[in-house]
Amino acid sequence: MAKQDPGKQSKAQTQATPKKAKETVVQASKKYEITGSIAGAKQFRKVVSGRSERHAKDVALSLFGSCGGFKRSQIKITGIKAVE
Numbered sequence: 001m002a003k004q005d006p007g008k009q010s011k012a013q014t015q016a017t018p019k020k021a022k023e024t025v026v027q028a029s030k031k032y033e034i035t036g037s038i039a040g041a042k043q044f045r046k047v048v049s050g051r052s053e054r055h056a057k058d059v060a061l062s063l064f065g066s067c068g069g070f071k072r073s074q075i076k077i078t079g080i081k082a083v084e
Contacts, residue, residue: 029050030050031049032053032082033079033083034080036076036077046060060075061077
């Protein structure tokens with residue numbers, strides 16, 4: 001075995017310092033009704049949950065993109081309103 005430098009410690013000899021847990025701020029989700037059209041022809045109305053109107057819009061765009069295969073440029077959103 002090779003001798004270690006006394007100033008250096010192996011990984012097994014070093015003691016790990018505990019990490020502090022990050023505080024997470026949880027925002028309440030609201031429901032939003034998104035209306036619009038896809039590719040200029042098909043009308044839609046979708047209710048999604050989101051932290052804000054902008055987040056709800058992004059959720060709707062990603063849903064239509066992943067499930068329907070549409071690009072964001074093909075989806076035209078005409079209205080967003082909060083739903084109770």
